Amino acid sequence: ANANVVFFDGITAGEKDFSALIARLKKENIDFVYYGGYYPEMGQMLRQARSVGLKTQFMGPEGVGNASLSNIAGDAAEGMLVTMPKRYDxxxxxxxxxxxxxxxxxxxxxxxxxxxxxxxxxxxxxxxxxxxxxxxxxxxxxxxxxxxxxxxxxNWDEKGDLKGFDFGVFQWHADGSSTAAK
Known part of the structure; x- marks a missing residue:
């Protein structure tokens, strides 16, 4: 893909104030953020980003795919993308x-x-x-x-890695549910 990585940054687990990061995202006109952490921080980021009008598309791994994210982010959780295993439920x-x-x-x-x-x-x-x-x-x-x-x-390969395990991209909803992304 022809993605232009504008910057790479990290956060501290448990952090609650993302105003500096969000200001930078807004200033740099960032249109996509992949956050590789967990739902408490993602929920805060989404809520704070949307409260200042930032429309950036956020995406994260299965660690953000938790109904509690929606309790933190509220309506700001709507549309977040999550990579997760198939919905076996x-x-x-x-x-x-x-x-x-x-x-x-x-x-x-x-x-x-x-x-x-x-x-x-x-x-x-x-x-x-x-x-x-x-x-x-x-x-x-x-x-x-x-x-x-x-x-x-x-089934596993000779290195012990699982063969053919399905991951998908899901769209998160404000009510804590998710559907396959289109």
Whole structure:
């Protein structure tokens, strides 16, 4: 892509006043910001940016994809872009798990819910197949055989990296929900 990176900056976790950063974004006429952090700071940035009329498109990773972001940012959260794993809570085959999570007052839409569930399923599968709790035996089993999980079949390469894991770009909404970006 022909992106012109105007500047690269960092923030301190827990920071609440982004007025200097927002003034710089406005002065430099920045049209896109990718923030690689978590929702508390992104929520503050969005709220403060919109309060001074900054229309910059913000985007972040799964760490900003949390319904609490909308509690912080309010209407300013509308339209933020988030890279997250596929929305497995919207897969009809997972409805039983979704219902159980909701009954336990848990949010089934969180970006870590389904990959964590799949990781535990993978470990349980390897433990059952090998009859061992030795880490190397489990790794070798998963490399050789993969595992069927709530997010589909998982397979790993020789370096231990997951093959073919789906990430997508989602548009965040002020009510804390998200939809696939168009």
């Amino acid at each position: 919207q897969d009809p085959t997972n409805q039983g798990i979704v219902d159980a999570l909701k009954a336990d007052k848990k949010d089934p839409s969180g970006p870590y819910v389904w990959i964590t569930y799949a990781a535990v399923q993978s470990l349980a599968t390897a433990l059952e197949r090998t009859g061992s709790d030795e880490p190397l035996a489990l790794v070798k089993d998963l490399e050789a055989n993969g595992a069927n999980t709530v997010i589909g079949p998982l």
